[in-house]
Amino acid sequence: MLTFQEIVMRLKAYWARQGCIVQEPFDCEVGAGTMCPETFLRVLGSEPYKVAYVQPSRRPADGRYGENPNRLYKHMQLQVILKPAPEDVVDLYLKSLEEIGIDLSRHDCKLEEDNWESPTLGAWGVGWQVMLDGLEITQFTYFQQCGGLDLDIVPAELTYGLERLAAFIQDVESVYDIRWNDRWTYADVRLADEEQYSAYNFEEADVSFVWDEFNLHEAECKRLLERYASELAPLERRRFPLLAAFDQTLKCSHLFNTLQARGAISVTERAQVIQRVRNLAVAVAKAWVDQRQCLAGEAA
Amino acid sequence: MSDLLLEVGTEEIPARLVPGAVRDLERGFRAALRELDLECGGRISVDATPRRLALVAEGLPDRQSDRTETLAGPSKQIAFDPDGNPTRAALGFARKAGVAVEELELGDDGKLTVRRTIAGQRTHDLLARVLPDVVLGVRFPRSMYWMGKGSPRFIRPIRWLVALLDGDVVPVEFAGVRSGNVTWGHRRLGSGPITVNSAEEYRSGLRANAVLLSAEGRASKIVADAEALLPAGYELRRNERLLQTLVFETEHPTAVLGSFDESYLDLPEEVLETVMLVHQKYFAVQDSSGAMASRFVAIANSGGDTDGVIRRGHERVLRARFNDARFFWQFDQRSSLSDRLEDLKAVTFQASLGSYWSKTESNLEAVARLSDALSLGASDAKNTLQAARLAKTDLTTEMVGEFPELQGKIGGLYATAQGESQEVADAIYDHYLPAGGSGPIPRSRVGQLVSLADRLTTLGGMFRIGLMPTGSKDPLALRRAAFGAIRIVLEGSLPISLDQLVEFASAGANAPKLRDFFLDRLRFWLQESGGFGADSADAVLAASDAVPVDVLARARALAEVRHTPDFEALAVSFKRIRNILEQSGTAQSLHGANLDLALLEGGAETDLHASLQLVGAKIAECNAKRDYATSLRSIATLRPALDRYFDDVLVMAEDEAVRRNRLVFLASMLRALSTIADFSLIDAGPAAAQGS
Numbered sequence: 001m002l003t004f005q006e007i008v009m010r011l012k013a014y015w016a017r018q019g020c021i022v023q024e025p026f027d028c029e030v031g032a033g034t035m036c037p038e039t040f041l042r043v044l045g046s047e048p049y050k051v052a053y054v055q056p057s058r059r060p061a062d063g064r065y066g067e068n069p070n071r072l073y074k075h076m077q078l079q080v081i082l083k084p085a086p087e088d089v090v091d092l093y094l095k096s097l098e099e100i101g102i103d104l105s106r107h108d109c110k111l112e113e114d115n116w117e118s119p120t121l122g123a124w125g126v127g128w129q130v131m132l133d134g135l136e137i138t139q140f141t142y143f144q145q146c147g148g149l150d151l152d153i154v155p156a157e158l159t160y161g162l163e164r165l166a167a168f169i170q171d172v173e174s175v176y177d178i179r180w181n182d183r184w185t186y187a188d189v190r191l192a193d194e195e196q197y198s199a200y201n202f203e204e205a206d207v208s209f210v211w212d213e214f215n216l217h218e219a220e221c222k223r224l225l226e227r228y229a230s231e232l233a234p235l236e237r238r239r240f241p242l243l244a245a246f247d248q249t250l251k252c253s254h255l256f257n258t259l260q261a262r263g264a265i266s267v268t269e270r271a272q273v274i275q276r277v278r279n280l281a282v283a284v285a286k287a288w289v290d291q292r293q294c295l296a297g298e299a300a
Numbered sequence: 301m302s303d304l305l306l307e308v309g310t311e312e313i314p315a316r317l318v319p320g321a322v323r324d325l326e327r328g329f330r331a332a333l334r335e336l337d338l339e340c341g342g343r344i345s346v347d348a349t350p351r352r353l354a355l356v357a358e359g360l361p362d363r364q365s366d367r368t369e370t371l372a373g374p375s376k377q378i379a380f381d382p383d384g385n386p387t388r389a390a391l392g393f394a395r396k397a398g399v400a401v402e403e404l405e406l407g408d409d410g411k412l413t414v415r416r417t418i419a420g421q422r423t424h425d426l427l428a429r430v431l432p433d434v435v436l437g438v439r440f441p442r443s444m445y446w447m448g449k450g451s452p453r454f455i456r457p458i459r460w461l462v463a464l465l466d467g468d469v470v471p472v473e474f475a476g477v478r479s480g481n482v483t484w485g486h487r488r489l490g491s492g493p494i495t496v497n498s499a500e501e502y503r504s505g506l507r508a509n510a511v512l513l514s515a516e517g518r519a520s521k522i523v524a525d526a527e528a529l530l531p532a533g534y535e536l537r538r539n540e541r542l543l544q545t546l547v548f549e550t551e552h553p554t555a556v557l558g559s560f561d562e563s564y565l566d567l568p569e570e571v572l573e574t575v576m577l578v579h580q581k582y583f584a585v586q587d588s589s590g591a592m593a594s595r596f597v598a599i600a601n602s603g604g605d606t607d608g609v610i611r612r613g614h615e616r617v618l619r620a621r622f623n624d625a626r627f628f629w630q631f632d633q634r635s636s637l638s639d640r641l642e643d644l645k646a647v648t649f650q651a652s653l654g655s656y657w658s659k660t661e662s663n664l665e666a667v668a669r670l671s672d673a674l675s676l677g678a679s680d681a682k683n684t685l686q687a688a689r690l691a692k693t694d695l696t697t698e699m700v701g702e703f704p705e706l707q708g709k710i711g712g713l714y715a716t717a718q719g720e721s722q723e724v725a726d727a728i729y730d731h732y733l734p735a736g737g738s739g740p741i742p743r744s745r746v747g748q749l750v751s752l753a754d755r756l757t758t759l760g761g762m763f764r765i766g767l768m769p770t771g772s773k774d775p776l777a778l779r780r781a782a783f784g785a786i787r788i789v790l791e792g793s794l795p796i797s798l799d800q801l802v803e804f805a806s807a808g809a810n811a812p813k814l815r816d817f818f819l820d821r822l823r824f825w826l827q828e829s830g831g832f833g834a835d836s837a838d839a840v841l842a843a844s845d846a847v848p849v850d851v852l853a854r855a856r857a858l859a860e861v862r863h864t865p866d867f868e869a870l871a872v873s874f875k876r877i878r879n880i881l882e883q884s885g886t887a888q889s890l891h892g893a894n895l896d897l898a899l900l901e902g903g904a905e906t907d908l909h910a911s912l913q914l915v916g917a918k919i920a921e922c923n924a925k926r927d928y929a930t931s932l933r934s935i936a937t938l939r940p941a942l943d944r945y946f947d948d949v950l951v952m953a954e955d956e957a958v959r960r961n962r963l964v965f966l967a968s969m970l971r972a973l974s975t976i977a978d979f980s981l982i983d984a985g986p987a988a989a990q991g992s
Contacts, residue, residue: 068627070620085446087459087476090311094487104488108556108600108610110549111350113314115442126444126456128312133613134580134598142444142457154446168613173620263646271651 004166004180007100008054011078011160014099015052018092020080023053028247029254032057032118033079033159037246040121043083043143044285045292046152052080054162058254060261063198066191069174073197074190076162083155085142093140093158097132101169108133116141120253120274122148122282125157137165147285201261210262214255221248221280228287237294242287249280301341302423302466304357305499307483308435309460312350315548317455319515321438322348325355328437332430333357337364338423347513349551352483353438354513356499360465364420371397373404373412424465431463432474447476460484467497485509486551489603510552510603518547525555526583526597534593537584542577549581550601558582558615562594564622567629570709571699575621578705582618628698636718637711640693647695653761656692662761663688666753666804673800676745680723683746687727690715691750694728708732734784737829741788748792753804755785760805763814779821786821787829789848797847798822822848826855835983836862842978850926854976857928862982866936873942874979877966880951886960890967899961904941904948909965911941916972928976935973 002010016022026036033039033055042049055077063073082089090111094104111128116139118124127141139159143151163175163186170178176187224245232240256273259265265273306329313321326346333340342359373379373393381387386394386401390412394401397414407413436452443453452475463470463479472479482493483502489510496502503513512518522543526536546553564572569592576582576596585595598614605611644657653659667688671681694700694711703710712729716722723746730742731750742748758781762768769778789796798818807814822845826837832855840854861867881890900906915934922931951966953959973979 068624070624084448085457087457090487105603106607106609107613108598108602108605109488110601111312112549113312113316126442133600133610134582134617135613142446144444150449152449154444154448168616171612171616173616173623265646270648 001179002101002166002169003182004162004178004186006181007166007169008076008078008162010100011096012052012054014096015080018050018082020050020052020082023051025053025055028250029058030055030250031059031253031257033077034118034123034157035121035250035253036079037243039079039081039157040123040146040281041243041246041285041288042081043146043151043155043157044149044289047292048153049081049083049155052078055079058197058257060197060201060257063194063201063261065198066176066187066194069176070164072163072175072190073194073201078158078160078162080158080160081155082158084153085156089156090140093130093138100165102132111140114139120256120277120281121146122278122285127157132168135164135168137161137168147288148282149285149289201258205258205262207259207262207264210255210258210264214252214259217248217251217255218276218280221245221252221284224248225280225283225287228291234294234298237291238298240291242284242291245280245287246284249277249284252277252280302360302362303342303499304355304360304427304470305462305464305496305502306355306357306431306435307460307462307502308353308458309462309484310351310353310454310458311456313348313353313455313548315350315545317440318348318350318353318548319544321440321455322346322353322355324438325353325434328434329355329357332434333360336426336430338426347515348548349511349513349515349518350548351487351551352511352513354502358499360423363422364426366420367418369416369418371414371416372407372409373397373414375411376406377410379404379412424468424470427463427465427470428472431470431472431479435461436474451475462496462502464497486511486601489552512552515547518550518553519543522546522550522553522555522599525553526557526599529555529557529597530585530595533588534585534595535588536597537586539577539583542581542583545581546599550599552601552603554600554602554604556598556600556605556611556614557595558598558611558618559595560615560618560622564626565592565594567622567625568709568713570706570713571625571629571703572622574703574706575618575625579621579703580614580618582614624702625699628702632697632699632714633717637690637693637714637720640696641689643696644692647692650761650765652765656695659757659761660689660692662757662806663691663750663753666756667749669800669804670749670753670796673796673804674749674794676749680746683721683723683727684749686720687724687731687746687750688753690720690724691728691731691754734787736780737783741784741791745792748788748794752785752788752794755781755788756801756805759785759814759817760807763805763807763810763817766810768810768813768817778817782817783821783824786818786825786848790822790825790852793849795847795849798845819845822851826851830855832859833983835981836977839977839979839981842981843974843976853926854928857932858977858982860929861932861936864936866939867932870936870939870942871979871982873939873946874970874973876946877970878980881963881967881970884952884963886963890960890964893960893964893967895964895968896957896961899958900965901949901958904944905962905965908938908941908945911938912969912972919972919975923975931976938973 012022023038026038030036036055038051038053056074057077058074060073062071064071086092097104110131112131114129115126116124123146125141125143129136130138130140137160141157143155143157145151163178166178167175172178176185176191178186180186180189224241228240228242256277326344330344338361340357340360344357346355348354374389379387379390390401393412394404399414404412404414440455443455445451445453446457458475458477460482461472461477461479462481462483463472464481469479469481481497482495483505484490485494485506486509491509494505494509496505506513530536572592573584576584582596582598585593585597587593596618600610602610644660645655647656649656649659664685667684671684691711694707694714697710699710700707708731709729712725715725715728723744726744727747727750730747731754733751734741742751759778762776762778767776798815801818802811802815805814823837823841826832827834836855836858840851840858845851900909915938918934919931951962953962
């Protein structure tokens, strides 16, 4: 029986053999692996890229104080980006399942339509949810647009839900019963997170403080974007901190999710705040593409 | 004669789009054949699985037939000089046509002509040219590109192409794929590439690699396998929509029978069914009494499940889902529906119209006005208010968050569980009904009013902010909402006027538009649901469109009598009267003019006048009781008097005063008799046409 960490390590090793960079998790709070620069920014432009990383994804509203066996405030995604998507990408993916001990000839595996869209990122794609004996284990997406831009090269994004996959492989009813390794369970490692962050997000978060934070990060992001739009010397432009501007965007996105879970965002505000975050994401994406083109121009 | 095999091999196409895609492929192929002037002598058949769209055309000609073409050139006078030598014009034309000048002929019209035979091209070559467009011409609602910006679009990536004409590969290349004679079997049960040289080899090759190409075959297998698995005393709850989905989600369907703990049967059947059918795509099973059983049938895309691995997997997922539902149920009971009213402030109804809390406020006002207008009894009025107050609160529950399609129903079930009266609970449960053009309206009067009010305030709100549907676009499904409102009014027999509906909807400046909108739906109901025919609908609406149920009562009465010979003849006479009045050009000035009895001519005219007096009194009496059928039968008795009138009386008399008096008489008669329907709008049947 594979432990949680063995499953993760085997999948990483598999994708490493397929030529992927194996990255470590991104160190800002994100709602999905897609939001990390390794996906959001790397899928832009015409440079190929292959990367795999585990990303803890925080969704404040999904917390259940550790009481629900399948729902989590924070869950682990294995995110794989293959840019461009190889012709045999579906087969490659299916083989990764064999790699963690799932003999597909004995299972029911279906690719069911599931298109993905993120209004806050100005991104969408088409694809499937991969169903294994009725359980959704992976989101498979061919990106079409990101940051409001049509993509030059279509990447495939594979997002494995690691808790679900592990619960399936270990045949346990609750994610908290997953064996992380031979000695500790998922509950040992993560239950406190779930309890405490549920309490924070639903009860404790100081609404006016979180709003202030949101506004500060938004202002910093805008300031940086305005600077980038001004006259810059080539060197300044090349090393201009758009990645830092993007961090600010991600902060805003996470703070918005926190405010939402806290019930602090009114009806009329909600659409507006999404739009504010989207504006930042789209502007960073545009600037990033511009910066990469400048770099390419210099190199040429 | 040649046979074509075309297979578009793709990654998994969404099940709901496969049937349309394969129909489109056939349509596009047939259109291409027509354009190329190729007539297919045999059958064109198509079939599909999630991973392939296949087309076989039998008996294609090997080439196009040759065509002759006639080119017209300059006239004889211009083409030859007086000595009969060809001019530069003749030489030029011959050169352009590619013939020697001696080969030019003189046509009947005195112009030089050339007749050329154009050899038909090989079907093989033509197909190579058009097949890319045929394939990429298949339309999808949301297509994708996969080869980079600007490359061809399809619903999912195309990964291989088989294009064989009598065993020869028709060379085609697009979107990174080149045609060949190689196909692929089932993803897991097939073994490697399959080389095929004919449609026959294709079918057997797929069979041998676990692909059942025929959609019909897969459907029968699913049902037969599922039924074979069930123990005696159980039966499958058949569901066509689910079956269609499963047919196009599998290449090799295999039924798997699973079970779940009986304790989950305590959950509402609505929840159990939604989880099984909608979320998990399982068939539900019932026992011989029709009660839901703790069994289900999953359809796997696999060869079999000899060791029960697939069954256990599906059972595990279902258990987790049912556990979730049970958790949601218990969790949701922590706060009552009443407690949730405040929470509605955080649920958007529409950006500029505000939250569901404001929507509830509007609904409350609308039900109050409806109850008043309908003089509802005190208890019904109270229940209506309470149901309208709680109707939207289930939007804040975990259960509806998880199963949005159960909105309303969950509210109803929770209301029962929380001790609301059955009337209130049922009204909440039903208040999204009717769901479409058919299907039931809410069971009770209370439910009907809550649903009606909800639709009115939605329509009023959207119209008020200018979001009326335009053309065929109706993203907010307002036509359906309005049609539902009309259905509730008519099928629930609510004596309420169109003007009241519009008023209670509060559409602001767009109120007249909303009235027209309702009127269109009312007309549509009369024609489509009522089956009254367009002319009858127009006739009763022309008499009055004020009160929909009254319109319906008149339409029904009209339907009873309209095919009787007397009545059809009357309709013809009414058309005649209308024509006379229109041609006289005085229709306007006659309105309100008094009839001078002294000017009436004895005999046919005074007789008709006397009959009309009697009939008029009868109509007034019957209409007051809404006994429109008797009114209409009474009107039909006028036929002999009217016939005699037109035989004996010249309306357009010489004497101006008499003429005008007759027009006044006809106009007032038309008015008096048109309170139920404008008979002049009714198409007279053949019987009447013969009679006149």
